[in-house]
Amino acid sequence: NAGVMQNPRHLVRRRGQEARLRCSPMKGHSHVYWYRQLPEEGLKFMVYLQKENIIDESGMPKERFSAEFPKEGPSILRIQQVVRGDSAAYFCASSMRTGGVEKLFFGSGTQLSVL
Amino acid sequence: DQQVKQNSPSLSVQEGRISILNCDYTNSMFDYFLWYKKYPAEGPTFLISISSIKDKNEDGRFTVFLNKSAKHLSLHIVPSQPGDSAVYFCAAISRGGSEKLVFGKGTKLTVNP
Numbered sequence: 001n002a003g004v005m006q007n008p009r010h011l012v013r014r015r016g017q018e019a020r021l022r023c024s025p026m027k028g029h030s031h032v033y034w035y036r037q038l039p040e041e042g043l044k045f046m047v048y049l050q051k052e053n054i055i056d057e058s059g060m061p062k063e064r065f066s067a068e069f070p071k072e073g074p075s076i077l078r079i080q081q082v083v084r085g086d087s088a089a090y091f092c093a094s095s096m097r098t099g100g101v102e103k104l105f106f107g108s109g110t111q112l113s114v115l
Numbered sequence: 116d117q118q119v120k121q122n123s124p125s126l127s128v129q130e131g132r133i134s135i136l137n138c139d140y141t142n143s144m145f146d147y148f149l150w151y152k153k154y155p156a157e158g159p160t161f162l163i164s165i166s167s168i169k170d171k172n173e174d175g176r177f178t179v180f181l182n183k184s185a186k187h188l189s190l191h192i193v194p195s196q197p198g199d200s201a202v203y204f205c206a207a208i209s210r211g212g213s214e215k216l217v218f219g220k221g222t223k224l225t226v227n228p
Binding site (some may be wrong): 056 | 156
């Protein structure tokens, strides 16, 4: 009964490189959310996906960031040409259905450090 | 533009005493509120929630109070235990709208033995 799995736990990139963060939702969950926590801040919503669909990406920066949740495999958050300001903890959460925020389970996060 | 505010970055209490964590919000559209607990190197875990139609919800040692007119909620933990030491996040959502949780910055609770 694995929980939400995120990998890698820690990712170090140099400015200009690409970062790929992976999230495998809990078994049976088809809704995935990505949140970002900057240092000394709360978690901020980035994107909400269902299988093969982006439902709400209003929290995603307009450039360099993209997310997908394919029919098979994990959800991927991709950051192109990373900058120092992208350094943060990125959390993925999953749920079985909409409207079930109490049943939202978070992964342990990926700590991205940009040198 | 912080819609959910936790003005105390940290709180320290003695084991056995009451811990009170506070949260204020500005968006009148929020109608559901949640508290999450987060240990270092882990993701947030759901603790307790309250709908805007209620003013109190209790679950064991944890009670959440909501004052809609003041746009204020609080989490009471009694009695506090050392294992409660963690960062507590207040979050809010407008259930008729998007699925986005809006989080406060968190309060780090330390319960001293």
